[in-house]
Amino acid sequence: MADTQNASAEALIKSEDPKHPANLICSLCRQFYTFGWVTGTGGGISIRHEDHVFLAPSGVEKELMQPENIFVMDWASKEYIRRPLALKPSACTPLFLAAFTQRDARACIHTHSQWAVLVTLLCETGQQGPDPGVFAMNKIEQIKGISRGGAGSMEVAEGGRKLGNLGYFDTMQIPIIENTAHEEDLRESLEEAIVKWPETCAVLVKRHGVYVWGKNVTQAKTQAESLDYLFQLAVEMHKLGLKWVS
Numbered sequence: 001m002a003d004t005q006n007a008s009a010e011a012l013i014k015s016e017d018p019k020h021p022a023n024l025i026c027s028l029c030r031q032f033y034t035f036g037w038v039t040g041t042g043g044g045i046s047i048r049h050e051d052h053v054f055l056a057p058s059g060v061e062k063e064l065m066q067p068e069n070i071f072v073m074d075w076a077s078k079e080y081i082r083r084p085l086a087l088k089p090s091a092c093t094p095l096f097l098a099a100f101t102q103r104d105a106r107a108c109i110h111t112h113s114q115w116a117v118l119v120t121l122l123c124e125t126g127q128q129g130p131d132p133g134v135f136a137m138n139k140i141e142q143i144k145g146i147s148r149g150g151a152g153s154m155e156v157a158e159g160g161r162k163l164g165n166l167g168y169f170d171t172m173q174i175p176i177i178e179n180t181a182h183e184e185d186l187r188e189s190l191e192e193a194i195v196k197w198p199e200t201c202a203v204l205v206k207r208h209g210v211y212v213w214g215k216n217v218t219q220a221k222t223q224a225e226s227l228d229y230l231f232q233l234a235v236e237m238h239k240l241g242l243k244w245v246s
């Protein structure tokens with residue numbers, strides 16, 4: 001579809017329901033802006049709902065978006081069925097699709113939070129652990145806000161692996177991938193990280209930010225909030241000479 005003149009395409013983003021994905025993407029981005037997550041057009045959120053994927057445009061002030069600006073993709077064919085004129089879909093689209101496809105996630109948030117960026121820089125120094133490719137933390141209550149297995153809702157996965165949320169004495173491990181010149185070029189390494197770290201619900205991108213997903217919008221949002229809290233705490237602990245993992 002070349003434009004948005006089609007009435008059925010328009011109906012996909014018109015709703016009085018504040019929980020409709022087109023409305024929710026706009027209201028959440030306004031909230032994320034106040035957290036410093038989508039500053040200067042960076043970051044965003046995508047929602048997979050029924051047969052559709054709802055996506056923001058690229059390079060726009062995410063806190064000012066309106067439902068009319070939202071792209072809608074057909075999940076089965078991956079073709080756009082609503083394309084706002086003169087806009088391009090978010091460059092994060094291949095990354096959001098990776099979380100939807102590989103983890104059956106229904107929402108994926110990308111933040112440019114400074115806490116996420118700082119954690120990747122601190123991991124790079126090797127002072128908190130031997131592996132600069134992972135952010136690890138334990139014995140902090142907020143870790144319980146993070147699920148095992150990303151979007152999975154079952155308590156036990158195939159092979160007997162435990163799911164549900166992490167416990168206080170579990171060690172949370174979030175993989176870190178290298179940044180690339182263009183957002184869409186992160187896709188391959190993000191997909192590899194998702195395979196290599198079956199328990200993760202997030203991937204940090206060095207000197208860039210973080211991708212966090214969930215089985216629904218609420219889980220993606222609360223996990224992104226818990227992680228941002230833990231990233232900030234980690235930075236403050238590091239300043240005090242404290243270790244993240246004991």
Ligand SMILES: CSCCC(=O)C(=O)COP(=O)(O)O
Nearest residue numbers: 041042043058059090091092
């Ligand atoms: C200053 S933002 C640089 C691009 C980026 O990292 C990002 O997350 C935004 O991508 P979008 O295409 O959604 O604007």
Ligand SMILES: [Zn+2]
Nearest residue numbers: 042043183209
């Ligand atoms: Zn980004």
